[in-house]
Amino acid sequence: MRLSMSNTYRTKNSTGLINKNKKINFSFNGHTYHGYEGDTLASALISNGIHLIGRSFKYHRPRGFLGVGVEEPNAMVQLHEGNKSEPNIIATEVELVEGLKAKSQNCWPSVQFDIGEVNNLLNRFFPAGFYYKTFMWPKSFWMKIYEPFIRKAAGMGVAPLQPDPDRYEHNYEHCDVLVVGSGPSGLASALAAAKNGARVILAEDKANFGGSLLTDEVTIGNMSGKEWANDTVAQLKSLPNVILKKRSQVFGYYDHNMTVMIERVSDHQENPSKYTPRQRLHYIRAGEVIVSTGSIERPISFGNNDRPGILLASAAKEYMTVYETLVGKKPIIFTNNDTAYSTALEFLKNDITPVILDTRNNSNGELVKEVKQKGVNIRFNSGIADTKGHLKIKSAVIGELDKDKENFTSLESIDCDCICMSGGWTPTVHLSSQAGNKLKFNEEIDAFVPDKKRQRESAVGAANGSFTLNQSLAEGFQVGFDLSNKFTNNNIETNTPNSKEPKYEKHERLWCMPLPQGKKPKRFIDFQNDVAVSDVELAIREGFRSIEHVKRYTTLGMAGDQGKTSNLNGLQYVSNIEKKIVPEVGHTTFRPPYTPVTIGAIVGREVGNHYLPTRKSPIHNWHEENNAVFVAAGLWQRPRYYPKESENMNDAVNREAANVRTNVGICDVTTLGKIDIKGPDAPEFLNRVYTNAWLKLPVGKARYGVMLREDGMVFDDGTTSWLSENHFHMTTTTAQAANVLSHLEYYLQVVWPELDVNVLSTTEQWSGIAVAGPKSRELLSKLFPNIDLSNEGLPFMGLVDTKIDGIFARIYRISFSGELAYEVNVESNFGLHMWKKIMDVGKAFNIQPYGTEALSTLRIEMGHVAGAELDGRAVPFDVGLNGMVSKKKDFIGKRSLSKEAFTSEDRQTIVGLVPLDKRTKIPEGSHIVENDKVASPVPKLGHVSSSCWSVEYNNPFSIAIIKDGKNKIGKNLFAVSPLKDISIPVEVVSSHYVDPDGERVRS
Amino acid sequence: MLEIKCPYCGKRSQNEFSYGGDATVKRPTLGKEISTEDWDNFVYFRDNPRGKHTELWHHVSGCRQWFKASRDTATHEIFDTCKMNEAFNE
């Protein structure tokens, strides 16, 4: 850190919004400075005489501040350090806070001396479309050489690599009327709407309400503009139906009047509480939106018009009037209209006499007269040809224009330390345009204004092209009343106060100065994207006609800036060359966001564990206490395996699976989807939904069922039980639970409303516990001594209701593992109790819990299909479920099954695979080929869907879906995984590897 | 994000709903013979009009009712919504 410099560029009078009693220290590029409370980073730097803030995007030219707010295209900085570091922040939008650290971007090694500036010397090699032309060939160079080079050269800020430590929140709001912008028309609209009883939100981007009333010398009623603004805000604050938000930018306008606003909640606070979010994103669904976003001043293109110290006249004025900061002490004011004279008057208040250049032949506007009366010599019919000063403006080459204003008649050089330019005003129509408003060209102001609206949106004031205070207030009060009355019908109208403001004469239609003779300095149009007049000329010379093409070829008006200061000047220039009027050229599309938005704010609180909700079974804590390793199954957390001591996953899974085959295992199957089905037509409905017959299922029995989509593909499978007359209990896979419910609701509500059936999800209401293995019957018989669990008492696919410890329990005899198995269902609240009870009694039978991995092993060995096989591309025939398809009845998707493609014999069907060496595991996803030695493309027979280590045979086993599978059994093929660069010789076997006749489940 | 009026619950944000496609498609009657062409038209082919479209929405994060909406596919304007057994007020 070097010594703090003095803060000498301040105005004489303290009539702005700076608190000089509170000094604030900050650092920029390693130097410490001070400013005051109320400063922005921009005003604080300028008050210290600093204009050089960064380097331009393409040519690395030294750049300073052009604007004072959201329109700023140059002053993007990297803020803070470490994990709080944030790139591409607009310095004019950053409020000064103690200890703030900022640094320049896009420069190396420093902003004063930047290697990339060589691009500027070579600028004739960097014309429009340079990247397109140069980096096209050879193609192979693109990824490795060109792209990294362009990215590095493009510079910009650096995104931090650590997680963002700050807290961001989302908020949903509803209101009758949203007013965007708190200038005169915005305040008027908000007041009129609020007094008429509407629910109003007023959003202001800056730290203070008032907009142009904070800088313009006007009178409203018997108050100054500033006083009226304060008074109106005080009135609004006192109303319960109004939400006032400053530091809040409405940056996006989406369908059905959904707008999105970013609020900077604590960026300006020195020590915010840890519970205060840094920023808050508001989704506002507004009945009506009033766009009172004002207007942005246009720059003028002249030679080297981008040097630090050259800025908009309105910005210079706001720095003086609001931030008490002088942008220079030897100013030139360069204008084509009257408004810049108010900037001249501000300088005069500080005893500084500016040089004034006006392109017009004369003006009798009131401000012009006032300046004249103060004895200032105004050079009409004059302009700037070129400027000098490397890191800051030092002098300007100025001269008189000829009659057609196409050449300078004489040139002279004068010293200056700033140039305040004004090319007139552009209504800020971005939000209206985002809302789908078809803009129209207003020739009076030479700019686009909102016209035919597509949504409930109304522009007022300067955003609507109404540049006088009188008009702005009148529109604001009228529109605010009209729109609010749609909601309230109160008919309480607020009178528009009288106002006084200076009268202005018309601007001149001139935004580009001629070149000085014999020289070709760059005349910039778009400062952020480094687009000069010559680039637009080149694009048109090369045949680009559509303004959208010119935009993309030159990058004019792109990126974060969205052409706030450049758009119209670019259009104007294209229309000049093309000899068309601007409306014929048209305009490009404005896109959200209007200003850059921090990614953290868009993400909000949905980070880490909050990214998605977590579903836990009632037995979850037991799994945790017993060392379970969890896996996400959709939103559910399921135990994957329970390692003991030094076991790795394979050891644990093999132990768990083998224990099911030899003793008994217990598995938490609470996550399976469960749907309660009731109604007299329930059997008929199930008969239509499932491929197999359901009408003759007896009460007290479960049945395995398969459902299809209408295109014939298997959708889901599971068991459904008939509990009592008109009452069924359906189970679905964990993954498809929600989709199956929607599917059933669709058919009941849309397709067959005549069926008297109701469906309801009961997944959360039941806890399911699978008890599987040869000793399961013995175990449960001990636990439930009063019920007959013999093969006759409770046969395969039977169910029985009972009670234990006063708890209702339903025992199904169903099996996914292929072993003798039961599933005990109790109300969720008693799931843990039941589980512990089974574990207790099970000790004597060597019970062990098993997770999803062992569950997979058991079902793969048995050749039971699951999600990996039922991937939406399989008809029942493909996955060995043909036996489940009824020939007699019709059902959802049946007609598709008779389509030629689905009946062809050589379809890919399910088989088993065993590696010839009986050792190498086959990666899931491997391709199956007949010959792994032929040149690619190798004809592919199919793929491996599921793999496991068979605990029954102690060797790897996989399920695969291969072409003409049935006739490939016994053949040797290859499983090839190009990802792992392996090829494994395999033998094709039946997918029913263990217990092919299903004797165990029926034992 | 659209704002959709569920005929049972009132206006809600789009993220509570899921889209269900063309509401004018009739599922062929069960058990009736149907040509492959007609079946394919039902399963695979849908019009993709620019402008007014009668479509199904499902209030999944709400009352779980399917209902009909008349929406402009170009502007997203929703002219009306109604229950499955009702007609639009047009």
Ligand SMILES: [Zn+2]
């Ligand atoms: Zn609803």
